[in-house]
Amino acid sequence: LASKYKEHPLCNIGCIRHKEPSVQDAAHQADARILSAAVVPLHPAFPKPLVILALCILGGGTLGALWVLAREEWALKLRSAEEAERITGLPVLATIPETAARGQVALSELAVRGNTPLSAAVQGLRSAVQLSNLDHPPQVVMVTSSVAGEGKSAHALMLAQAFAGWGKSVLLIEADIRNAGLRAAMRAPGQRGLLSVTAGLTAFDDAVYRPAGLPVDVLFAETSVTQAADVLSTTKFAAFLGRMRERYDYIVIDTPPVLGAPDAPLVAARSDAVIYLARWNHTLRRDLRRGLAVLARSGTVITGLALSRTNPRKLRHYGVANG
Numbered sequence: 001l002a003s004k005y006k007e008h009p010l011c012n013i014g015c016i017r018h019k020e021p022s023v024q025d026a027a028h029q030a031d032a033r034i035l036s037a038a039v040v041p042l043h044p045a046f047p048k049p050l051v052i053l054a055l056c057i058l059g060g061g062t063l064g065a066l067w068v069l070a071r072e073e074w075a076l077k078l079r080s081a082e083e084a085e086r087i088t089g090l091p092v093l094a095t096i097p098e099t100a101a102r103g104q105v106a107l108s109e110l111a112v113r114g115n116t117p118l119s120a121a122v123q124g125l126r127s128a129v130q131l132s133n134l135d136h137p138p139q140v141v142m143v144t145s146s147v148a149g150e151g152k153s154a155h156a157l158m159l160a161q162a163f164a165g166w167g168k169s170v171l172l173i174e175a176d177i178r179n180a181g182l183r184a185a186m187r188a189p190g191q192r193g194l195l196s197v198t199a200g201l202t203a204f205d206d207a208v209y210r211p212a213g214l215p216v217d218v219l220f221a222e223t224s225v226t227q228a229a230d231v232l233s234t235t236k237f238a239a240f241l242g243r244m245r246e247r248y249d250y251i252v253i254d255t256p257p258v259l260g261a262p263d264a265p266l267v268a269a270r271s272d273a274v275i276y277l278a279r280w281n282h283t284l285r286r287d288l289r290r291g292l293a294v295l296a297r298s299g300t301v302i303t304g305l306a307l308s309r310t311n312p313r314k315l316r317h318y319g320v321a322n323g
Contacts, residue, residue: 077281078288084278084305087285088292093275093304094125096155097312117312122155125306126162129273132303138273140241140251144264146291147257150279151308153182156254157216159275164215168249171208172218175232175267176256180221186211193222198237217248232266241270258291265298273303280310 078084081092097117130137143156153176160172173194174182183193188209196202197219209218231237244251253271255264268274274295278288295302 076285078278078283078285078307079281081307084307088288088305090302091304093128093306094121095280095307095310096121096125098309122158122162125159129275129303132273139245140253140271141273141275142253142255142267142271143275143277144255145257145277146259146283146287148179148260150277150283152277153254155277155306155308156252160216160252161214163250170216170250170252171244171248172216173251173253174219174221175253175263177221178256178261180223182218183220188220191222193220195222195231198231198240232263238270258294259287265295265300268295268298268300274300276302276305277308278305280307
């Protein structure tokens, strides 16, 4: 009977369960020996603060340097004559202070007589233009800029009046047909202007205008369906300028912005001096370089730059003398 019970399956299961506690106890018994105690580290192995700090400083410095270079190259505005000369290689003929008339031509602000900063700056520009070529003093002077809103028309009129201050006969030609505004600013009558005179439709004496209180003759631009470039590039315009050279001592031409129309290079080819206007703390470097490149490709030799609408007090803040 005993042998029969031992061979019974239930008896085998009971024996196995009886041995389980002893097997588990043997499995939990350690079979390793401690050779040496672990050393507690003074610093964490990861992350490494010094390495991360160095990478942050290097990355931040690199991004900061790239941002400064990008701002210098693409967004920084002209703030001094020295800066303009450095990035263009051209001389700055004058820095002309801001006038009281913002966005319009005010005749009361165009009086360049007297001992005022404005008159001194314009007279300095006049002298610089005159001395730019001693062998052949310029007679036809062109005033242009990169973009609109830099004071081209007002400064051309001031320069024309400065030449008239020498007792010379002066003609101001408004060749900026797309943004003609001198006639309205001066409240001048009439409709005919440069295009009609050049095409022979109107006599010059019938179209020219003498503003009250200004010893300067003005030939206004006029609206027309004809493209200005089609007129300024013709031999008729060259012949017209030739007649005006015989009649006037000085001719000042206000042309459209270089980046806004193809007219400026056409007029520059028939001018003796080219003044490139850049508005202080407004004109972007990239616009100035692009405009100068357009004139350079046409073979135009630029006489020099003029910084317009400067603020003398802020110029002193930047450590620049107004001259």
